[in-house]
Amino acid sequence: MNIQHIMGVVDASFAARQSIEKALREIDRRALNAMVLVKRHGNALAGYGVVAQAFRERAATLKDSAAHLQESIAPLIEAYMRILQHQRFSDSFEQMLAHNADHEKHCPGLRSTQKKWQIIIVEEEAEAKAVLERLLEMVQLLQEGIEEQEYVVTNGRIEAALAESTGAPLMRVSREMGEAVRTVALAIRSYRHQLESLEHESSTHL
Amino acid sequence: MKAAPIFEAGSHRWWIIYDQDEHRVIDSNVYVIESNEQTIILDPGGFEIFPQVFAALVEAVPPSSLKAAFVSHQDPDIASSLPLWHACNEKMEWHIPKLWEGFIRHYGALDAPLQNIEDTGGSIIIGGRRLEFIPAHYLHSSANFHLYDPEAKILFSGDVGAALLPPGHDAWVDRRDKTGRAFAEHISKAKYFHERWMPSNAAKKNWIERVSQMDIQYLCPQHGAIYSGDNVKRFLDWFDKLTVGTAII
Ligand SMILES: [Fe+2]
Ligand SMILES: [Fe+2]
Numbered sequence: 001m002n003i004q005h006i007m008g009v010v011d012a013s014f015a016a017r018q019s020i021e022k023a024l025r026e027i028d029r030r031a032l033n034a035m036v037l038v039k040r041h042g043n044a045l046a047g048y049g050v051v052a053q054a055f056r057e058r059a060a061t062l063k064d065s066a067a068h069l070q071e072s073i074a075p076l077i078e079a080y081m082r083i084l085q086h087q088r089f090s091d092s093f094e095q096m097l098a099h100n101a102d103h104e105k106h107c108p109g110l111r112s113t114q115k116k117w118q119i120i121i122v123e124e125e126a127e128a129k130a131v132l133e134r135l136l137e138m139v140q141l142l143q144e145g146i147e148e149q150e151y152v153v154t155n156g157r158i159e160a161a162l163a164e165s166t167g168a169p170l171m172r173v174s175r176e177m178g179e180a181v182r183t184v185a186l187a188i189r190s191y192r193h194q195l196e197s198l199e200h201e202s203s204t205h206l
Numbered sequence: 207m208k209a210a211p212i213f214e215a216g217s218h219r220w221w222i223i224y225d226q227d228e229h230r231v232i233d234s235n236v237y238v239i240e241s242n243e244q245t246i247i248l249d250p251g252g253f254e255i256f257p258q259v260f261a262a263l264v265e266a267v268p269p270s271s272l273k274a275a276f277v278s279h280q281d282p283d284i285a286s287s288l289p290l291w292h293a294c295n296e297k298m299e300w301h302i303p304k305l306w307e308g309f310i311r312h313y314g315a316l317d318a319p320l321q322n323i324e325d326t327g328g329s330i331i332i333g334g335r336r337l338e339f340i341p342a343h344y345l346h347s348s349a350n351f352h353l354y355d356p357e358a359k360i361l362f363s364g365d366v367g368a369a370l371l372p373p374g375h376d377a378w379v380d381r382r383d384k385t386g387r388a389f390a391e392h393i394s395k396a397k398y399f400h401e402r403w404m405p406s407n408a409a410k411k412n413w414i415e416r417v418s419q420m421d422i423q424y425l426c427p428q429h430g431a432i433y434s435g436d437n438v439k440r441f442l443d444w445f446d447k448l449t450v451g452t453a454i455i
Pocket of ligand 2: 284
């Protein structure tokens with residue numbers, strides 16, 4: 001386990017989580033703006049109203065999934081820090097044994113204690129890996145949610161083109177929606193890459 | 207453990223990390239101050255609770271913002287996590303009472319950058335803000351400091367104000383209660399701690415005289431819950447009347 005790599009990932013994922021949150025707030029705001037616009041134009045924008053409603057509902061679901069993401073990063077970090085903690089015991093016994101071969105003769109318990117810690121660490125590494133995999137599954141779900149949102153935005157563009165004659169600034173609204181969705185998609189992708197780099201490291205180690 | 211914000215003014219924030227999940231070691235609070243993206247942790251905690259403290263901390267701040275740690279005294283519930291923090295961030299500076307340097311290094315961090323605080327106290331700048339190290343010797347340790355943030359008006363008071371609370375406890379002594387009943391109920395869980403761990407009535411008196419002159423909105427102990435508003439004064443009055451160092455005499 002390379003602790004500096006983990007620190008780098010924790011830092012990067014902190015930044016990614018912040019930008020995901022910010023982008024999701026932005027999506028929520030855009031969705032609300034679109035709904036207001038539709039209401040103002042009454043029946044003329046009924047088609048776009050369906051899209052705006054769908055956009056808003058998806059925004060709420062995305063926010064919900066992102067909150068779960070927050071909850072599951074803490075157990076992962078805790079699992080890594082437990083490995084760091086127990087590695088210190090294992091290392092100090094290892095050092096004692098390496099330093100003086102007599103230790104093993106006079107104190108046979110030393111080797112078995114060191115082994116015990118190594119076994120604990122291997123188990124903890126497997127646990128960390130399982131937590132990481134669950135987290136990656138959650139990220140996957142979030143990405144699927146974003147893809148659906150992108151689909152809604154595309155539909156919105158079509159509806160906007162159809163309703164151009166009403167004079168409502170639907171094209172602009174749709175463009176802004178698209179931009180907000182793209183921002184969150186990028187942030188999630190970078191978050192996923194960071195997590196995958198951890199997964200790669202743990203699988204090469206185990 | 208969980209991290210909860212206790213103060214926020216622009217780029218200046220305080221958090222408490224509290225309610226330990228491990229009950230075989232004494233329940234402790236860890237405080238975090240962030241100022242302009244630089245972070246200091248106050249009494250970072252014991253070796254055994256490090257993983258949960260760290261996981262809660264990075265909910266609040268990124269680890270690269272960690273610049274320093276403040277260690278009020280030498281106890282294991284405060285400083286035995288030092289080698290683990292050091293492994294995560296070698297540049298972090300440790301501000302410790304000078305008297306305890308050789309003892310604290312026993313926790314397994316021979317090369318950690320320790321900055322000694324003289325008996326008279328001192329200060330540190332974090333993200334452009336000055337934080338003061340307030341002498342609190344013999345409360346309980348013979349070389350002991352508290353930390354005061356004059357802008358936030360918060361005093362981190364180490365073991366002074368400590369209470370032994372059950373799992374699931376609140377971060378605050380009930381702030382809505384105006385009657386003082388919540389304080390009275392809380393302080394019954396702090397009494398033995400002060401009688402038994404605080405050794406000197408003279409040191410206590412001297413500390414109360416100095417601290418009463420300070421503008422304190424929150425008094426934040428390393429165990430138990432935060433005193434705010436009227437509860438700060440209530441605590442100082444209660445502590446003033448308590449005879450310490452006599453619990454088993
Ligand atoms: Fe102590
Ligand atoms: Fe303590």
